[in-house]
Amino acid sequence: MSKRVGLLVGLTVAAIAAAILCPPVPQGEAYHRFADQRALLGVANFADVASNAGFVVAAVLGLAAVAAPRTRFERAAERVPYAFFFSGLLLTAAGSAYYHLAPDNERLYWDRLPMTVAFMSLVATQIVERVSLRAGLALLAPMLLAGAATVQYWIATERAGAGNVVPYGVLQLYAVVVAAVIAWSHPSRYTRARDIYWVFAAYVAAKAFEALDARIFDLGGIVGGHALKHLAAAASGLIVWNMLRRRAPVGA
Numbered sequence: 001m002s003k004r005v006g007l008l009v010g011l012t013v014a015a016i017a018a019a020i021l022c023p024p025v026p027q028g029e030a031y032h033r034f035a036d037q038r039a040l041l042g043v044a045n046f047a048d049v050a051s052n053a054g055f056v057v058a059a060v061l062g063l064a065a066v067a068a069p070r071t072r073f074e075r076a077a078e079r080v081p082y083a084f085f086f087s088g089l090l091l092t093a094a095g096s097a098y099y100h101l102a103p104d105n106e107r108l109y110w111d112r113l114p115m116t117v118a119f120m121s122l123v124a125t126q127i128v129e130r131v132s133l134r135a136g137l138a139l140l141a142p143m144l145l146a147g148a149a150t151v152q153y154w155i156a157t158e159r160a161g162a163g164n165v166v167p168y169g170v171l172q173l174y175a176v177v178v179a180a181v182i183a184w185s186h187p188s189r190y191t192r193a194r195d196i197y198w199v200f201a202a203y204v205a206a207k208a209f210e211a212l213d214a215r216i217f218d219l220g221g222i223v224g225g226h227a228l229k230h231l232a233a234a235a236s237g238l239i240v241w242n243m244l245r246r247r248a249p250v251g252a
Contacts, residue, residue, distance in 0.1 A: 004185045005131075008178060015174040019150070019167040026163030027154070032103035035217035036224030048100040051227040054234025055093035062086035062241040072248050074189065075133060081124035081140055082244065088117030089237045096230065105163075109155045112168060116147025119175035122240075126179050126196070130186035147171055176203055189250055195243040202236035 040046035063086045065071050066079050073079055091114030099111040120143040128136030150167040157164045183196045206229045209216065213225035 007181060007185070008131075011174065011178055011181065015170050019170040022166045022170070024157070024162065024164035025166050025169075027105055027108070027158060027165050032105075032108070034100075034103065034224060034226050035214040036227065044102065045100045047223055047227040048230070049097045051230035052093040052097045052100075054231045055089045055096070055237065058234045058237030058241060059086045059090035059093065062089065062237055062244070065241050065244045068245075071244050072190065074249055077137055078125075078128055078133065081121045081128055081136065082240075084121035084140065084144070085118055085125060085240065086237065088114050088119075088121060089234070092118060105155065105158050109151060112151045112154075113148060116151055116168075116171065117144060118237075119172060120144050120147040122199075123175050123179050123182075126182040126186075129188050129190060129193075130182050147175075176200065187250075190247045191250060192243045192247040195239055198239045199236045202232050202239060206230075206232035206236070 034045065034048055036047045037045055038047065043049055063083065066082045066086060071079075092111070095110040095112075095114050099107040101107075121140065124136050124140040124143060126136075127139060150171045154163065154165050154168050179196070180200055183193070187193070209225040209229040209232055211225070213229075216225035216228065217223065
């Protein structure tokens with residue numbers, strides 16, 4: 001086993017250990033109280049609902065690029081994890097809009113579940129293009145199931161009165177860290193490979209907007225940080241779409 005593969009295995013083992021051993025953390029009710037609760041056109045929490053349109057735009061453009069014959073893929077099978085990634089964004093738009101209409105844990109389940117599809121399939125794209133096509137495709141289904149399992153576990157524990165969101169949080173961090181490590185340690189077979197770092201930057205921006213939701217809204221009451229989070233996360237999908245339509249195999 002090479003040192004680079006060993007690092008990925010070590011990160012996976014560490015993530016599993018953290019998900020199992022860290023003390024349980026329930027989903028606090030305060031999480032559902034977003035700063036901008038204004039209604040418009042009869043839609044509750046309008047900005048947080050409508051901002052999910054960004055995911056729809058990114059998903060539709062991305063799926064069109066994946067299906068287009070002119071998009072450069074050395075093997076047809078390489079389109080599969082990207083199709084799951086953009087499908088995850090499309091489902092996230094629906095799930096997030098549904099959640100923000102009346103935020104609670106039951107609706108949050110439908111917000112988080114499709115996000116795991118996007119996270120884990122993005123990791124699979126990097127394995128396919130930088131490590132091994134066969135390994136990336138083989139790991140896609142198990143990773144998708146693992147992602148869904150963390151959300152299912154979380155909602156089951158909430159319903160039982162002893163919520164634990166830790167495995168889901170660990171999974172999200174794991175997906176970003178592992179994708180970043182793969183991008184750093186393994187060269188891609190395609191040009192524009194460095195665009196993936198802008199995806200990570202958009203993710204960091206989204207998390208910052210989420211954390212500063214109320215502070216941003218207090219600046220002028222124009223928009224809350226959570227709506228900006230949606231737009232920043234959607235931007236990550238647009239970055240992937242732009243990368244696909246402009247790239248080519250290295251040396252082509």
